[in-house]
Amino acid sequence: MAWFDERPPPDWTIELPVGLELLNSNQRLHPMVKARLTKVLRRAGHAASLAAGLPRLDRVYVVGELRPTDRRRRDPGNWYPSAKAAVDGAMTDAGVLEDDDHTHLVGPDMRLGSVVKRGQLVLHVWDGAP
Numbered sequence: 001m002a003w004f005d006e007r008p009p010p011d012w013t014i015e016l017p018v019g020l021e022l023l024n025s026n027q028r029l030h031p032m033v034k035a036r037l038t039k040v041l042r043r044a045g046h047a048a049s050l051a052a053g054l055p056r057l058d059r060v061y062v063v064g065e066l067r068p069t070d071r072r073r074r075d076p077g078n079w080y081p082s083a084k085a086a087v088d089g090a091m092t093d094a095g096v097l098e099d100d101d102h103t104h105l106v107g108p109d110m111r112l113g114s115v116v117k118r119g120q121l122v123l124h125v126w127d128g129a130p
Contacts, residue, residue: 010063010124014048014090016041019118022066023081038085045089045123054096054125061126062087062107067116076110082121083108090123 023029023037064083066076087108091097097104113122 041085042089045086049090
């Protein structure tokens, strides 16, 4: 049984481009490199949110799904910086949420998904909160 079988299907799924370079909390990047990657992820989240057609919402629950490049063991929580940047773009920059504070956003909670060639980050969005 997969993690998403335990709850109703998401109201929206936001798929970031396959092969996009992701941030990992174990990386020790130069601040300018980290800022550049964050900006790319944020813009990708914004574009994917617009493509998915999310309306203006009051409160959402978001699960970030890391679709890795292979079957090695991973701690999906380490990719939280990528999910945070993508959610900022997808929710606040795209105008879906007024703000990404605790009164409007629950998550992103990270999960490990199935293998995808070149890897991918996907955001699953539920209207309201659990």
